[in-house]
Amino acid sequence: MxxxxxxxxxxxxxxxxxxxxxxxxxxxxxxxxxxxxxxxxxxxxxxxxxxxxxxxxxxxxxxxxxxxLPEELEGRCIHRYGPNGFALYGLPIPREGKVSGMLGRNGIGKTTALRILTGRLTPSLGKEESASVEDLVEFFKGSELQAYFSRIGEIEVSYKPQSITNLPSGVTGEVGELLEDVDERGETAELAHRLDLEEIMEREVNELSGGELQRLVIAAASVKEAGLYYFDEPSSHLDVYQRINAARVIRTLASEGKAVLVAEHDLAVLDYMCDYIHVVYGKPNTYGVVSEPRSVRTGINVFLEGYLREENVKLRKEPIHFEARTPGESERVGSPMFEYPELTKRFEEFELKAKAGEIFKGEIVGVVGPNAIGKTTFVRMLAGDLDPTQGELERELVVAHKPQYPRVEYEGVVGSYLRRKVPCFDQSFELEVLKPLGVDEVYNREVSVLSGGELQSLAIAVCLGQPADLYLLDEPSAYLDVEQRLKIAKVLKRAIEKRGAAAFVVEHDVLTADYLADRLLVFLGKPGRKGRARGPLTMREGMNCFLREVGITFRRDPRTARPRVNKPGSRLDRKQKEEGEYYYSS
Structure with a gap:
């Protein structure tokens, strides 16, 4: 062994x-x-x-x-980061005219695999020295990757990296000029329209937000003339509308005969744009194994079920199942725990109006809508960070707030920071919050060196560590992988129910919102100009209202009950749109 x-x-x-x-x-x-x-x-x-x-x-x-490791992995190591370093086994297979997805936890080797296939990292094949092209061709002899590595220096590759936060420091100029400079396909104008970049074409790159920068990088990778396209986490920083638009752009590349490979955590986006799925399993920061390709439906389902039958590998102790909600209206009993009046907040170029609403004890209300529509503004008003222009909030309840971008300035380790910030730091908090969120694994790490995902988990733990009546969490799934997102949903639901509290959760991942929320608060309007909040609505009414704006429909998978995006223009997509049922089909 x-x-x-x-x-x-x-x-x-x-x-x-x-x-x-x-x-x-x-x-x-x-x-x-x-x-x-x-x-x-x-x-x-x-x-x-x-x-x-x-x-x-x-x-x-x-x-x-x-x-x-299993005997089957003997001699299959693709790359090792030195002695006692992370080891990667297997690689995904790019196929012409198809979009292949990679699905797995953070730190499991997805980005390493992409870097190897793009030639940015020369694999070692488990040895101390980097392998030659001849070694790679011999290693993959008899497989689909043999031909790939024999032509690796000849194939033009376009690569959208995982991290985009450092790009502005090395790139200057206007957005439009940058796209024109890299455009080899003459599609700058078309992609600017499809990715909603037209209004920022004259903006300086170093002035862009995270979502604007992400869409720019996707466009820049797509306008290059290449045979192979790789996109590493393209949905980060994007709202649902923008994620679907980006997925459509990526699918268009495959329809033109290009080979496309995507690493992504949003299951709805993967389902929407991929033809095949490679499940990547192992232990984060220790080793990763890339499985054989499966159809997109089968691949996502076996990942959720947690058992790869062909490999005889168990990914987790329990499968992940979604609740197949009934289309009927849900009844609320008793008096609301918290009520807020009609609220208005005006800025120099933006106005938000939210109708009066309420939330009940033990309830989680999902907050959905595009970026720059007022969701964070609404949450900050409830938290007391912003005063409404019109309307008055009576904050008799104790409120705990996890902001959209958690920033922690603390010199010390995670453990001491938690003990300083959490009033009720006891064994139940460790077992019910820290351990499921994985914060216990970084307990002795310096706060200043935490990754984006680790910092996000820490901020959520600190928020849930406060004794509060109302919890406000703004985009808790950002930077997290699929398993972490669903674990957070479980932890939050358990905490809200046990404490008799309530929560508003801003979320862009449709599956996470479906898994977590009891009702929805839907934000509509014109991003950056005006926002209008409707609800809270029942899940059926809220999702129909929301998805009608996005222009997509969902159905339930019969095995896992997870929401699946219908292919645009398919029989079921047309049928549900005609019936006005974008989320539930009767």
Missing amino acids: PRIAVLNQNKCQPKKCSYECKTFCPGVRIGEETVVIEDKKPFISEELCTGCGICVHKCPFQAVHIIN
Whole structure:
């Protein structure tokens, strides 16, 4: 059985430990060099390791992982980030005229796989030195990837990277000029219209918001003339409208005979634009395995069910199932826990009007709508951060608020920050909030070095750690993978029910909103100009109102009950639009 030993460099803190991994190792005690100290950090010999796991349990920072892999993975390592580093097994297969998706947790190797296929990272094939083209062709002999790597230097590749936040520092000029400079297909005007970039074509790149920058980078990757297109998390920072528009652009490339590969966490978007799905499994920051391609429906379903039958691999203890809600109206009993009057907020160029509404004890209201339509403004008024121009809020309830962009300025580790910010830090909080959110895994990490997803989970934990009557969470799923999003939904639902509280949750992921919300508050209008809030409405009425604006319809998958996007113009899509049922089909 192949075995790998991985040392998480971010967690390993030799200055704060006594090298327990070496001290308690049975191999070291009998004189073998199973664990040696090199440059003040431990090195674990995979040849001498017996897999006892003592070092895993003794490490005070949970930095050591000993993994016994299936026999089928013997000799299949594509890349290893040095001795005791992350290992990737398998690669996705790009196919002409098709969109292939990659679905898996953060830190599981999706971006590494894309970098290898684009030539930005030369794989090592599990060895210390990088492999040559000849080595790669021989390694993939007899597979679809053999032909790919034999032509890797000849194929033009267009790549949309995962991180876009650092692009403005290296790119200057106006949006329109930038697109014209990279346009090899003569499609700048068309893509500017399809991705809603027309109003910012004369703006400087370094003045763009995250969503505007994301759409610009998608457009820039799409206007290049290439045989292969790779998009790494294209829906980040985008609202539902923009995600669907981006998915349509990506599908158009495949319809022109191009091969397209996408790494994405939004299941509805994956379902909408992909033909095949590669499930990527393993242990985050330790190892990842890219499965064989499946049809998009089957791939997403087996991911949710948590069991890959062909590989005989279990992804998680329990499957993820959605609630098949009935189309009927839901009845609210008792008096509302919180009521707010009609509210108006005016800025220099934007006006928000929200009708009077209410929320009941134990209820979660999802807040949906496009970007720049007033959702965050509404939440900030409820939180007391903004005063309405018209209307008066009586804030007799205790409110806890997780802002849209969590910023934590703290010099110290996560554990001490939590104990300072959370009044009721007890065992139940650790078991019911910290552990499911994965915050316990970064407990000893410095707050300043956390990733976007880790910082998001920490901000949610701090919010839920407050004893409050009303919880306000603004885009809690941003930067998180599918499993993390659904875990947060479970944690929030459990907390709201147990505490007899209520919550408003702003969300762009339709599946997360469906999984989480009891009712919907729908924002319509003209982004950046005026916003109008309707509701809270029942899920049926709210989703119909919302999706009618987006122009897409959903149906329920018979196996998992998850909402699935109907293909545009399909028989079911036309039927549901004629019936006015964009979310539930009777």
